[in-house]
Amino acid sequence: MFERPTTVRLAVAVTICLLLPLAAGAQVTRPEEIEFPELPPFDVPQPVRVELDNGMILILVEDHELPLIDAVARIRTGQRHDPSDQVGLASLTGDVMRTGGTESMSADEIDKFLEGRAASIETGIGLDSGTASMSCLKEDFSDVLGLFAEVLRHPVFDEDRIAVTKNQINAAIARQNDDSQAIASREFGKAILGADSPYTVIETYTGIAGITRDDLIGFHGRYVHPNNIVLGLVGDFDTETVVAQVTETFGDWPKGSATEPFEGGYRTESAPGVYYVEKNDVTQSSIYMGHLGVRRDDPDYYAIEVFNEVLGGGFVSRLFTRVRSQKGLAYNVRGWLGSNWDRPGYFQLYMTTKTETTGAAIEALILEARNIAQDELPTAEEVDRAKEAILASFVFTSDTASEILGQQLTYEYFGYPLDRLARYVAGIEAVTLEQVQAVGQGHVDPDQFSIVVVGPAEGRDRPLEDFGEVTVLDISIPELEAPDVEVTEETMARGAELLAGAVAAHGGAEAFAGFESVSQKASAVAFAQGAEISVTIDQVVVYADRMRQTIALPQGTMIQVAGPDGAFMQTPMGTQPLTGDRRESLEGGIHRTLPVVLRAATEGLTQAVAAGPSGEAVEYVQVELSGQTFRLGIDSESGLVVQLVYRGSDFTGSPGEVRQLYSDFREVEGLILPFRIDATFEGGPFMNSTIDEAVVNAEVDPSQFVAQE
Numbered sequence: 001m002f003e004r005p006t007t008v009r010l011a012v013a014v015t016i017c018l019l020l021p022l023a024a025g026a027q028v029t030r031p032e033e034i035e036f037p038e039l040p041p042f043d044v045p046q047p048v049r050v051e052l053d054n055g056m057i058l059i060l061v062e063d064h065e066l067p068l069i070d071a072v073a074r075i076r077t078g079q080r081h082d083p084s085d086q087v088g089l090a091s092l093t094g095d096v097m098r099t100g101g102t103e104s105m106s107a108d109e110i111d112k113f114l115e116g117r118a119a120s121i122e123t124g125i126g127l128d129s130g131t132a133s134m135s136c137l138k139e140d141f142s143d144v145l146g147l148f149a150e151v152l153r154h155p156v157f158d159e160d161r162i163a164v165t166k167n168q169i170n171a172a173i174a175r176q177n178d179d180s181q182a183i184a185s186r187e188f189g190k191a192i193l194g195a196d197s198p199y200t201v202i203e204t205y206t207g208i209a210g211i212t213r214d215d216l217i218g219f220h221g222r223y224v225h226p227n228n229i230v231l232g233l234v235g236d237f238d239t240e241t242v243v244a245q246v247t248e249t250f251g252d253w254p255k256g257s258a259t260e261p262f263e264g265g266y267r268t269e270s271a272p273g274v275y276y277v278e279k280n281d282v283t284q285s286s287i288y289m290g291h292l293g294v295r296r297d298d299p300d301y302y303a304i305e306v307f308n309e310v311l312g313g314g315f316v317s318r319l320f321t322r323v324r325s326q327k328g329l330a331y332n333v334r335g336w337l338g339s340n341w342d343r344p345g346y347f348q349l350y351m352t353t354k355t356e357t358t359g360a361a362i363e364a365l366i367l368e369a370r371n372i373a374q375d376e377l378p379t380a381e382e383v384d385r386a387k388e389a390i391l392a393s394f395v396f397t398s399d400t401a402s403e404i405l406g407q408q409l410t411y412e413y414f415g416y417p418l419d420r421l422a423r424y425v426a427g428i429e430a431v432t433l434e435q436v437q438a439v440g441q442g443h444v445d446p447d448q449f450s451i452v453v454v455g456p457a458e459g460r461d462r463p464l465e466d467f468g469e470v471t472v473l474d475i476s477i478p479e480l481e482a483p484d485v486e487v488t489e490e491t492m493a494r495g496a497e498l499l500a501g502a503v504a505a506h507g508g509a510e511a512f513a514g515f516e517s518v519s520q521k522a523s524a525v526a527f528a529q530g531a532e533i534s535v536t537i538d539q540v541v542v543y544a545d546r547m548r549q550t551i552a553l554p555q556g557t558m559i560q561v562a563g564p565d566g567a568f569m570q571t572p573m574g575t576q577p578l579t580g581d582r583r584e585s586l587e588g589g590i591h592r593t594l595p596v597v598l599r600a601a602t603e604g605l606t607q608a609v610a611a612g613p614s615g616e617a618v619e620y621v622q623v624e625l626s627g628q629t630f631r632l633g634i635d636s637e638s639g640l641v642v643q644l645v646y647r648g649s650d651f652t653g654s655p656g657e658v659r660q661l662y663s664d665f666r667e668v669e670g671l672i673l674p675f676r677i678d679a680t681f682e683g684g685p686f687m688n689s690t691i692d693e694a695v696v697n698a699e700v701d702p703s704q705f706v707a708q709e
Contacts, residue, residue, distance in 0.1 A: 044398055044422045047232075047408050048239050052247055054255050055227025059408050060242065061234040063401035067138040069235030069242075070402065071148065074413045075130030076259035077223035080198040088169055088203035089211050093157075093219045094125030095165045097132075100158040102150040107161055110147065119144045121151055127199065128262070128342070129413060130223070138236045142245060149249045152224060157216045163682055166208050171654030173203055174581070177475055180279055180286040181352065184454040187473055188288035191275050191450035192346055193266040199343075205480035205655055225256025230412045234405040266343065268292065270448035273468040277454040277475055285358040285455030289365060290348035291448045293338040297416070300443070301339065302427035303435035308336040309386035310378045310436065311368075312349075316385065318368055319349070329353050329361045335368075337443055341414040347444055355455055359462025362453070366446050366467075373440035383433050390428050480647055480655065485611045485622050495608030498621045498634050499601045505639030511670035512599040516697050517542045518673075524689040528651040537689070540700060543599060544626070547590045548704050562586040563705045575707045585649065591626045592646060594662070595671055595696075600625050618642060640665060640672070648681070656682040669696035 050058040079090040098121060101107040114120055119136035121144070132152055136144040177183055189200045231250075233242060270291045294304065312319040312335035323333045330351040338345025349369060353361040372378065398404050398421060407421050417423075451467055464470045485491070503509055519540045526533045538550040546563040559570040560578070567578040567586050578586060590596060600606050601623075611620040611631055618633040620643075633643025641662060648658035658681055662674035675691040 045401070045404055046419070046422070047405060049412070049418065050243055052226065052251060054251065054253055055225075055258075056250055056253075057230045057412060058243060058246060059230065059232040059405060059412060060237075060239050061232075061401045061405045061408075062237060062239060063234055064236050067236050068135065069138055069141045069233065069237055070135045071133065071145070071231060071233045072406070072409060073130075073132040073152065073232075074230045074409050075125075075132065075224055076228040076413070077125060077130045077219075078128040078262070079125060080128060080262055080265060081219075081223070082198065082201075084196075084201070085207060086211050086215065087201050087207050089215055089219055090125040090130075091203075092162070092165055092169065092208070092211055093216045094123050094130055096157050096161050096216060097155045097220065097224075098123040098151055099165065100161040101156050102147075103154040103156055104150060105147070107158060110151075113147065114144075117144065121148055123151065141237070141242075145245060145249055149253075152229075153253060155220060157213050157220075159213055162213055162216065163684070166211075167650070167654050167656060167682055169203055169208050170205060170656060171650075171652050173205060173208075173477060174649065174653045174655055176202065177279075177477065180282050180284065180454045181350075183277055183279065183475060184286040184288045184350070184452050187275060187277060187454070187475070188290070188346070188348065188350075188450065188452040191271060191452055192290070192292055197267065198265045204478055206478065209480055222257065223259055225258075226250060226253045227255045228259050230409055232405045232409045234401045262342070266292075270445075271450055272448050273450060274464045274470045275450065275452045275473055276464055276470055277452070277473045278457045279454050280456045280458075282455060283355060284352045285355055285361070285453055285460070286350075286352050287358070287361055287365065287451070287453055288348060288350045289362070289369075289449045289451040290346050291445065291450060293345035293347045294443060295344055296339045296341050298339065300435065300439055302424075303431050303439050304337050304339065304443070305390060305428060306383055306386045306431045306436050307372075307378065307439040309389055310382045311335050311337075311372055313386065314389060318372060318382075319365075322368060323351065323361070323364045327360070327364055329357055329364055333365075335365070337439065341410065341416070355459040356461050358453065358455065358460040358464075359466065362451060362467055366449065369444055369446045369449070373444035373446070377437040377440065378433070380433050383431070383436050386436075387428055387431060391425060394425060394428075483611075485609050487609055491610045492608070494610035495621045495623075498610060498619060499598075499606065499608045499623070499632075501639040502632065502634050502641050503598050503601055505672065506594070506598055506641070507667075507671040509602045512595065512602050514697070515543060515595050515599045515671065517700050518593070518595055519693075519695045519698050519700075520691050521693040522677075522689045522691050524687055526651070526687045527685040540704065541590055541593045541596060542700055542705075543596055545590060546705050547586065547593075549586075560586055561705055561707070562590060565705075568707045570708065581649075581653075588628050588646070588648075591628045592630055592644060594641060594644070595673065597623065597625060597632070598641075620645075650681045650686065658686065666694075668694050671696055 045061065047059045047061045050060070052058065077090060082089050099107055101110060105113065110121070117136060117140045119134070119140055121132070121134045123132045124130070132148070134144055134148040186200070186202070190197070193200050231246065233246070294300070298304065309317065311317060312333070314320065319333045319335050324330050330353050333351035335349035337347045349365045351361055351365065398407070404421070408418060410416075411418050411420050453464060503512060517540065522537045522539070524535050524537055526535055533554065536552045539547065541547045547561070549560045551558045551560070556572050561568055562578075562583065567583040568575055569578055597606065601608070605625060607624040609622045611622045613619065617636055619636050620631045620633050622629065622631050628646070630644060630646035632641050633645065634640070635642045643662065644660040646658055647655060649655045658679060661678045661680075662676070663678075664674060664676035665672050666675050673694055675694070677689045677691075679686040679688070
């Protein structure tokens, strides 16, 4: 859909007015009296297409305006090819193909090579294709093209870079429920295509954790072959010369298995009803509704383009005029009959509205859909205005050689005629009123709408049940599945034995029976995004449900408190409650505090299972306490707890494995406690702490655990 309606027409009108001669006879007094000259025809340049002997297809567009050359490869693969238990494999492969180095150059060497030439190489894999791009000065083309080929052909997928990218993906998973509109869009796709469709499934912690370097190598080997690549080049070059350079660089790359066309993967029957996600930290409802749409090779495609402009294309569209301007129900409201290249898109309407106008907004969207499809078909005036807007903005979609190349690559990749762009204007001009009216009648059915609403549970003007059967959606993020531990009488007995030995090694059951609190002051160095940050931590833990942390950072002091009445954080900006994952993380810290764990063990409040490896220097026991599951690494010789391993998060909120290494054990009031804690996150440095002072069973002021006004 090409959209630049009103603003483009206005800009064109103003420009022409300024250029008109100011002769007295040409002066007009009303806008409708202005006579516009006919715009010159816009000819779309036709790129050159070449196919190499190994099946690689080249699309070339010369552009001599600047001494630059860009290249973009479309690779026949995509996230839709992910195994069902490894969603994220394609994305991970696409990212690390560039960042993980090649057989001849490390990742750092590649970065330095490109920086020295003001060049770039990027790779990625999206839903239905992979991409690899390069950009450089004309004089560096040969050298950068050679490295570009190396990245495509011989990536090594460095383990450290895989870990970094996994961490980034996990951070995105952790944030996937932050934005209401993103949730609504995601769940709308599931409602239309099915929750298990390869087009709607999303990454999980467990799936990402299970992907190995060998999996990336295997995915790359299945799909990245010359006969699966369409390579486009645009810039300051001679076509014949560049074809020879590309042939020399890629010509010896043998063909591989061709990627078969991806068929299906989505539900074709509608699932009408209301799908609700409760989100109480917002004051608006995000609403999506619709059903399956069409493909871009649909015979009605040009009429659909005009239909979309009438429905939701600009400031004079029906949705904007009626739902936003006249009824005042939304700031932003959109709708269109969507299409994809090799699968259907969606017919969709969406908007955000105040919670108290949710019902009115849903009703308004359904009414406009029913009007344009059945009761109030598009008028001749609307169709003429829509065609004018589309044609006026068309030039801006193809006004650079790079844009033209990108469109041609898409046509080649999905098997569409390469002159499709050149035929677009004629196709729009030929659309009739009757064809546009038939679009709504044939492709829009409000009775089949799936309606997705994300917003607060209270305050709506009408019950959602008024619009259909309501399905409440659970969008909670599944935790990483813990490694399997064999639970048998033997492993449980060994776990209890290990934990009892740890209690004895750290002071004995009698000493822990008298444990009530521990106060610690520590100096620490935190490792965050490549920086080392010095912090001091003053922490008080009261058995078995209260903790207060005072953390002094370079930019100020932060206090975090968890207790039976809730959790909160105090900063110079004020006090705010901690909820959800942040509260759970803080409360989890109470139950993972070593003396708390060992006292709970003496009281029979823990469940322990030996987790191996038996007979090694460190033997692990999996412990469950107050809803927390973690592992203690126990020194086989001394019985001391030297490691604590749990599922936590880094400073960005990205989840992963936190491993605390305990050392420098000292006696405090009969308890043997570590005075050095070195923590890693996903194997990398996280925080190193030295305990400067530790006090057991000091008098604790209850007011410390109450939020201050």
